[in-house]
Amino acid sequence: MSKSQPHIILVDDNEIDLFLHEKLIKLAGISNHVDKFLSGKAALDYLQNTTPDIILLDIQMPEMDGFEFLSFYDRFYSDREQETRIFMVSSSLDFGDISKAKASPLVSEFIKKPLNIVELKEALGREGF
Amino acid sequence: MSKDRIRVLYLDDEDNNLQAFKAGFRRNFEIYTVNNAADAFRILDEIEIHIALADQRMPKMSGVEFFERVHDKHPDVIRILITAYTNSQTIIDAVNKGRIDQYVVKPWDPNFLRNVIETFHATYLARKELKLKNEELQKTNDELNRFVYSASHDLRAPLMSILGLVELSRLDKENSDPFEYLQMIESSVLKLDSFIQNIIEYYQNARAEGLKENINFKELVDDAIAVLKNTDQTVEFEVNINDELPFQNDEFRIRVILNNLISNAIKYQKEDGTVPKVNITIRTEPKYAFLSIQDNGVGILQEHMESIFKMFFRTKSSKKSPGTGIGLYIVKEALNKIGGEIKVKSVYGEGTTFELILPNLHE
Incomplete structure (x- = not known):
């Protein structure tokens, strides 16, 4: 399923991190096809008509956090033919958050902030990107 | 002392006993006398009674049965059973089922009974104080948990953004606008600072x-x-x-x-x-x-x-x-x-x- 330019969407309430992650992904040559969303809800709306290859999902967000996003995603989008890999990206050190992220069948991997090109490439590589 | 009287409820099916009790203690305590359990519960539901006394032998419901229900519905109330006749089964039931605090034998001595009521009132207040302190502790504990959780995110998130920006400016050699990065670093620092200030305000307020x-x-x-x-x-x-x-x-x-x-x-x-x-x-x-x-x-x-x-x-x-x-x-x-x-x-x-x-x- 390797693609030269995977479609990546970023979901994070922090604009700076969105900017940062987009830059890093482009600089690393992972993809030029990146869309950014400031809330889980905005991302879910977008997903109605689009199936990206990769989602980088923040955990702590107001109104709908990363786990709430996942449960909506599970209900409405998880049975699509084309697969989307979800990576949770967070600065959280909370044991519960990290365990929950790792336990979720929807989540490929938990990646620590600050996002680091080498780690991101390795994580995506393990999923065939 | 006169402001906050000890509130005593006395349940007995014989009106004579109720009157004698009231006559003996009316100057000391705020006394509620009732001759049936239904009225007793009506009062317990509405008034913060400190101490409940009940006769053991009553036609519809024994004192032990009454206290069993009091323990369920109003666990804080001190329960004192008054009885003329004693057999060991009554005592066992009174302790195990009625969970009574004290057992008083009829006819009661006024000085002794007053003493018992005053001592247990102190117990009542101490238990209540303990309960309040426990609730406060519980609240503090919950806040601490939420605080640690939030600190792991809200305090770290801006720092991680800054680290990321530093890393990015190292990689992004062609960037034409270094001020853009500096501005973002500044905004992350301000965010962190406002969070820290808020936390300090919170703890100053609490203390x-x-x-x-x-x-x-x-x-x-x-x-x-x-x-x-x-x-x-x-x-x-x-x-x-x-x-x-x-x-x-x-x-x-x-x-x-x-x-x-x-x-x-x-x-x-x-x-x-x-x-x-x-x-x-x-x-x-x-x-x-x-x-x-x-x-x-x-x-x-x-x-x-x-x-x-x-x-x-x-x-x-x-x-x-x-x-x-x-x-x-x-x-x-x-x-x-x-x-x-x-x-x-x-x-x-x-x-x-x-x-x-x-x-x-x-x-």
Whole structure:
């Protein structure tokens, strides 16, 4: 399923991190096809008509956090033919958050902030990107 | 001592006993006499009884059975069983089922019984105090848990953003605008700093003793506006203060309340070009001060109205300065400390008004 330019969407309430992650992904040559969303809800709306290859999902967000996003995603989008890999990206050190992220069948991997090109490439590589 | 009498309920099916009890203790205690269990529960439901006494032998329900139900419904009440006849099964049931605190044999000696009631009243108060302390501890513990959770995110997140930006500026050799990165670093630092300041305010509020100081509302509002103007110069303030009547309360807490509410009024403004307006009205009266802080910002969704005062509750706010979720919680805690009240009126998309009543300690 390797693609030269995977479609990546970023979901994070922090604009700076969105900017940062987009830059890093482009600089690393992972993809030029990146869309950014400031809330889980905005991302879910977008997903109605689009199936990206990769989602980088923040955990702590107001109104709908990363786990709430996942449960909506599970209900409405998880049975699509084309697969989307979800990576949770967070600065959280909370044991519960990290365990929950790792336990979720929807989540490929938990990646620590600050996002680091080498780690991101390795994580995506393990999923065939 | 006379203010807070010991409240005693006495249940006995024989009116003579009730009268004798009342005659013997009416000068010492606040006495409620009843001759049936239904009335006893009616009183227990409505009045905070400290000590319940009941005769063991009654036609419809024994004293032990009565206390079994009291223990279920009003576990704090001290239970004293009075009985003329004793067999070991009654005693065993009284202890195991009725969970009684004391067993008194009829005919009772007035001095002894008074002594028992007074001693157990002290026990009652101590248990109640312990319960309150436990609830406080539980609250502190919950807050600590939430704090650690939030610290792991809200304190770290801006730092991780900064680290990421530093890393990026190292990689991005062709970047033509290094100021862009610096600006983002600055905004992350400010975010972290405001979070730290909020936490310090919160702990100062939780610890410090309340003071009685002369409050100059004009000065407090001017200070708050002066600081906040640095972050946003477009806001139009309309301030109406009528504080000719002297007002006294705790200055630190009132400052915290005003700063947070005015800062929110600025923070949650619309992003459609509307000129942000903040109206501040304050009026002092002999017993209270009335404050109103009104904005024409984004407003609060009806479904969030109940949650806005909770610790670390955040809604989506303006992109420029997102909330930390601790401001209104601090406001509420500070108001609890000084005995004030707050009401919110908000129309989503039109604006929010906070109305406060603060007690005036000036005599």
